[in-house]
Amino acid sequence: MSKLNANIPDGSLADKWTKHKAKIPLVSPANKRQIDVIVVGTGLAGSSAAASLAELGYNVKAFCFQDSPRRAHSIAAQGGINAAKNYQNDGDSTYRLFYDTIKGGDYRSREANVHRLAEVSASIIDQCVAQGVPFAREYGGLLDNRSFGGVQVSRTFYAKGQTGQQLLLGAYSALSRQVAKGRVELLSRHEMVELVKVDGKARGIIARNLVTGELERHSAHAVLLCTGGYGNVFYLSTNAMGSNVTAAWKAHRKGAYMANPCFTQIHPTCIPVSGDSQSKLTLMSESLRNDGRIWVPKNSEDAAAIRNGNLKPTELTEENRDYYLERRYPAFGNLVPRDVASRAAKERCDAGYGVNKTGEAVYLDFSSAIQRFGAEAALVQGVKNPNDDEIRKLGEKVVESKYGNLFQMYEKITAQNPYKTPMMIYPAVHYTMGGIWVDYNLMTTVPGLFALGEANFSDHGANRLGASALMQGLADGYFVAPYTVGTYLSEDITTGKISTNSPEFEEAENISRKRMEGFLNNKGSIPIEVFHRELGKIMWSQCGMARNAKDLKKGIADIRLLRDKFYADVKVPGKMNEMNPELDKAGRVADFLELGELMCIDALTREESCGGHFREEFQSKEGEAVRKDDEFAFVAAWEFAESDPGKSKLHKEELSFQDVKLNTRSYK
């Protein structure tokens, strides 16, 4: 196992970024015009990076598989974006944001990167406001803030429940402006299917034009992967249908290490799976846990009766309900962090107390809140001796004013009225903290290949705090990459245009073509979707919310079997040179089938519990996570080897913490 160099600048934590920026070599405007940059993905990180690099003068090509950059899944983020502005005068600071993020990540992220993130966070808000992002405002005309889980200050900026949308559209506007100027060439409906390396450096990509089916060669002096997370390895997740690991995985196969791939965030409040044909899970904002109480029936017979439809949840009396979070975590109750809440729900359902048809749902009940709010409202409004009905009506009104849009969304999907009957929720895969290993400059182990946003591993450790994903995507794209990518490119000013006629491009294109032809000529009989669904089941049950060595080993074996079966039996309709979404899906599922194995291997190797990674063997008597800082305070960076994810080689980046003291999280 070799040691990795993260290229962290010297100096005190607070000065590193400023000093680093001051010292980096610059590229003159005339030379920038000679340099090409490829940006893959147009979410927050991709759009902002492409726009910013184009503004600086580089020739940028931006790729997205969707029909427009504006569709990238950053758009679905609801809650908000953190920034250490301290507008509320509640004691926030760069250091506090840094500290909260390190702690929230259960001490498995890199100090220097996280501090830089906190430093640039304030500029993000200035930038977005200048672009015309309509953040929520107070009556005085100033920006409003809300608070989020895991912190004690209000530092989250938001635009109702559509913050991601507004930020992405801001970045998309900036990108569009550069497209109009001819500084960015936009290649939508294009998917990166191979990375091209020349003399060890990333020099281009092979992209499939998804409309014509043609394979295209694109060269550049640097390639930025802004391709998001890989949660869809679980098949069901809150990710978009098209979200995939292919670009990252191709880079991984070409020498970019994958870091901490097993770190997955499972969000506790999603709408449960309703049937076998479900394709997607929908998140309900975690703010609901402020007023909702989570419970399952105390007796498994009642749970069974509810599942069969013979009993209604509202008919169950208080003493027959198990408010398990309040029981297990009296101090934090329903407001424990995401990973803890998720695991507790799984534990109850596995024990047979689940409340929907599939047995995988718990209740999120607002009846207490409705009673409480109703009684309060009656008092305030001077209603004398209100009856139950009046209290209920008043209470529902208050709940509606706080969570109306979420309740409406829930009702649209489930056709149940959450004011009258408790909501059903279940945890779902939401975000992947792991990703491509990058150094301080966001460069991967392949020179000239960078990874930004959720695609890299750097800032969230083993658990991400709410409203931090948007912050990281924009920080990387607007304020980090333009400097650090420029540093790398300063050595390329005399290189000249990279030819796409080199044997390296030829070879990469041939590999891609052969892979696709292999799928199309396969004489299988099973649709791709079946394999993806099966992989998802394996990942969810063996490498999901709670993991153990036995299951992980079984998971690895199951995935390998499934992968063999996939290549033997998969049926891919259509042809190569045409629009063929099934062929695209086949490539993505093939990559997920390799990634899944690596995730299990990583989870098996990490013999501790931290953040979203919970190993059943490493828990306290009370069932809480036990971290092992002496052995596992490192980033596990995996090198692809011998064309087999099972033979991946582990490299460690030891994490040293100078500015924070490692503590155990407790919510009892």
Added chain:
Amino acid sequence: MKFTINVWRQSGPKEKGGIATYKVNNISDDMSFLEMIDVLNEQLIIQDIEPVVFDHDCREGICGMCSMFINGEAHGPGRGVTTCQLHMREFQDGDTITIEPFRAKAFPIIKDLMVDRSAFDRIIQAGGYVSVNTSGNLPDANATPIEKQDADAAFDAATCIGCGACVATCKNASAMLFTSAKVSQLSLLPQGKIEASERVLNMVKQMDLEGFGNCTNTGACEVECPKGISIENIARMNRDYISASLSSK
């Protein structure tokens, strides 16, 4: 539930298209409309028929990619929903459902139900932005207070997801609601006001170049818009356009 699906099949932009009829069984009422199409497609693959091509991505009503014209309405019979948020319980068991692509000259069909909406991107490129570069030295975000009413109205306009339902549903295939939503959002904010005149002229010009029809104020777009964007934005854009035309040099 069982359905008879009449779906538009067209193998390419220049090819002749037509309605094909398929049957689907075992559809649960909890399924979303797109999940019903997934079931249909899996069935078609097994029968060696090419699956129906359609655009979709987030499946939670925010990316704006899904775009089906169902039983004569953009995104089907529901209100305030995209195709992916439409559920099969909105239909009766045994119904015949007709599915077509969003039709407009400016949205050429790529294949089956998938259309090319890059015209929308080009409208935004014509001016749907504030001309400010990335910089760590911009005025503080709170330097310019914005009246809450304006900020909220700008937000409401900014919630447009660019799905094209307004164009699809408009009998004139007009893109006024889409264009006006962006024009309004930016002209309501002090940051966007500075180049508001130029913006509205350029964006409207691009909209016309793309071949969209003109607005005759039927209001259908507002009804079918999954995000409830108001046609007040169209009036605001008309106002801005008239004053920009009169005052431009």
Added chain:
Amino acid sequence: MALTGLFLCSFLVVHLIGNLPLLSGDKEAFNGYAHFMTTFPLIKIVSYLLYGSIVLHSIDGILLTRKNKAARETDYVKYNGKANASWSSRNMAILGTLTLVFLIIHMKSFWYEMHFGSVPTYISEEGVELKDLYTITVAAFQELWYALFYVISMMGLGFHLWHGFASSFQTLGLSHSKYTPIIEIFGKSFSVIVSLAFASIPIYLLLS
């Protein structure tokens, strides 16, 4: 479209007031009005504006309809227009065409006759030589089919205005959460009153 439309609306009001004597059987007033409208110099200028507006409104309408038809080359197999827009808003071109056809026939019958035809003249009580358009008008509406054509056309005009009036304000950018509902109510009332009032003339003359 909006400007010419609104101008034509204002003409409708003037025209209606001028025609009211037909309902009271006031031959003198009506013929006096007709005489005034054809001879007063200022009215001449305004009338050219009016003819211009009609022509512009029509040409504009034709161009608009052509452009809008071209914006969707292939029609939907199934299009549920009534689900989201009023019937009149979806049929402005047909309603407009009907109104234009009516206008041509109407002008041939009365305007052309008045200007270039052989309308009998008489000396009024005030000693002015007037063309007796009144008698011609009353005679024309004794024909059932002719009166019916007028009534149907006025219904068409009514529906055209039902959408057109408020729509003009929207096109001009005059939208306001407080005032727009008032404009809409006014527009709808206007369309009903004007079309009913005009239609009542042939009905009255036919029955009387």
